[in-house]
Amino acid sequence: MKKGQRAGDGAFAVEVEQGKSYFWCSCGKSSKQPFCDGSHKGTDFTPLAYKAEESKKLFFCACKQTDNQPFCDGSHNKK
Template structure:
C-alpha cells in the first residue's frame, strides 16, 4: 500500500464521539488534518472511515506513515 505525503510530525488528538464516523485523510493533502477534505480526488488515495465505539480521546496519524491507520503508531519518530 502506498503511503501519503507527510502532513505533520506528530499525532493529532481528537475527542471522538460514540457512534460518530470520521474520515481520516490518507493522502496527506487535506487542509483539515487529520480528516479528509476531498483533496485526494484524482489520486489513488481514498479516506479511511472510522466509527467511534465510545467517546474518548484518540490520536490520529498526521505523518501518514503509520502501519496502524488511522491512528498514530510512532512512525513519525523513525
C-alpha cells in the first residue's frame, strides 16, 4: 500500500458525530487535515471514508504512515 507525505508528527484528535461520514486525507497534501480537500487530484491517492458509529473522540493519523488507516497507530514514532 502506497503511503502519503507526512502532514504532521502525531495524531489529530477529532470529536466525531454518530452517523456522520468523514473523508480522511491519505495523500498528506490537504490543507484541511486530517480530512480531504481534493488536493489528491491527479495522484494515485483517494480519501478514505469513515462513518462514525457513535459520537466520541478519535485520533486520526497525521503522518500518513499508519497501517491502521485512518487512525493513528504510532507510526510517527518510527521516523
